[in-house]
Amino acid sequence: MRNKCIALLLLLGAVCATSQDRAAPNQSAKSYKIAQAGYTYEFPRDYFNHEDFQTEWWYYTGHLKSSNGRRFGYELTFFRQGVSRADNSHPWFVHDVWMAHLALSDINGQHFYNEERLNRTGPGVAGVDSQTGIVWNGNWQAHIAEHEEDLRGIAGKFSIALKLIPKKPPTIEGPNGVSQKAEGAGHASQYFSLTRLTTSGSIDIDGKAYQVGGTSWMDHEFFTGSMAAAETGWDWLSVQLEEGTELMLYRLRHADGTIDPYSSGTYIDATGKSLFLSAKDFAMIPVSDSESKWLSPATKASYPLHWHVSIPRLNMELDVTTPLKDQELTGNFGPSYWEGAIDVRGQRSQSPLSGVGYLEMTGYAKAGQPVLPR
Numbered sequence: 001m002r003n004k005c006i007a008l009l010l011l012l013g014a015v016c017a018t019s020q021d022r023a024a025p026n027q028s029a030k031s032y033k034i035a036q037a038g039y040t041y042e043f044p045r046d047y048f049n050h051e052d053f054q055t056e057w058w059y060y061t062g063h064l065k066s067s068n069g070r071r072f073g074y075e076l077t078f079f080r081q082g083v084s085r086a087d088n089s090h091p092w093f094v095h096d097v098w099m100a101h102l103a104l105s106d107i108n109g110q111h112f113y114n115e116e117r118l119n120r121t122g123p124g125v126a127g128v129d130s131q132t133g134i135v136w137n138g139n140w141q142a143h144i145a146e147h148e149e150d151l152r153g154i155a156g157k158f159s160i161a162l163k164l165i166p167k168k169p170p171t172i173e174g175p176n177g178v179s180q181k182a183e184g185a186g187h188a189s190q191y192f193s194l195t196r197l198t199t200s201g202s203i204d205i206d207g208k209a210y211q212v213g214g215t216s217w218m219d220h221e222f223f224t225g226s227m228a229a230a231e232t233g234w235d236w237l238s239v240q241l242e243e244g245t246e247l248m249l250y251r252l253r254h255a256d257g258t259i260d261p262y263s264s265g266t267y268i269d270a271t272g273k274s275l276f277l278s279a280k281d282f283a284m285i286p287v288s289d290s291e292s293k294w295l296s297p298a299t300k301a302s303y304p305l306h307w308h309v310s311i312p313r314l315n316m317e318l319d320v321t322t323p324l325k326d327q328e329l330t331g332n333f334g335p336s337y338w339e340g341a342i343d344v345r346g347q348r349s350q351s352p353l354s355g356v357g358y359l360e361m362t363g364y365a366k367a368g369q370p371v372l373p374r
Contacts, residue, residue, distance in 0.1 A: 034186040035224070044144070055223055056221065057080070057222075060217070063216075064213065072212060073324075105327055105341045139153075151164065162199055163201050165199075171192060171193045173248065179191040179264070181231070193220075239318070282313075287307065299336045301336065306319070319344070321345075335362065343355075343356060
């Protein structure tokens, strides 16, 4: 669902393409495939690159806890944006540009760390190698195999080294193998998730190491286009409930404040069976009191940090809050947005529910809005 960095990547792609005359005939998005119903997913093939589609990402988030109870959230993401499909095998020809984000939420320490990087495809720089199973950008990498994944990320003040073991098969998001984002051909993505990965490893903050364990979530999307012009942002969440079920929901916002009817989600039961949820099946509403909003000191954007989710079809009511308000990413390479660790409490058919997850909110900070020093 995540389109947050695509505007910048498209701009960079256009600059790269126009600087190479041989790329010009192929730089249009029309030379790429669009996401459509009926796509046949195949694993492990679909864990890796899809060069026929212009945009692609691998998205990892998770909740971890050390042996002494210290809580962390983390995010590691890799974005690929196609620049040219020209038939040029020179190792430095720019076919794609790559962005990556690495973030750590130190819940107990009430501190949010994040870094970003932008690279072009090139030998040892950034890319995907399905033969070795690696997606990487510099020394940030995901080593992907069907029964185990390894994540590595080294930043200035923190690092992660994690092993992820999937407990459920991939969940295909959307009916007929396509996640529709708006009316019309091309406003869609091919989208699958690994909704529960048992996670173990280490986190290092300022030279202090923590051995941690917990759960992670992985999203992989590939598409060309996707969002419609009237859509100005979205609110997306993933939830892992202690009862062994998961939930993904997103609502797409229009400029006039209305919600796009193609907003949707998925419920995954304890066995891994998924149920598609249309916009009519759920309500995801921000709680409107002033205590539930957070004003960013960097962008002056106001983010709703308390949400109520109602899913009558599942007899489910959930309240979503965050243990750390400041989880806004305000880097140099894309629009500012809030994405961070959340806590979930509620009930289903009078039985209590609890869990954790991640919430992403885009479009609250105005495009082009300067980031103020903290």
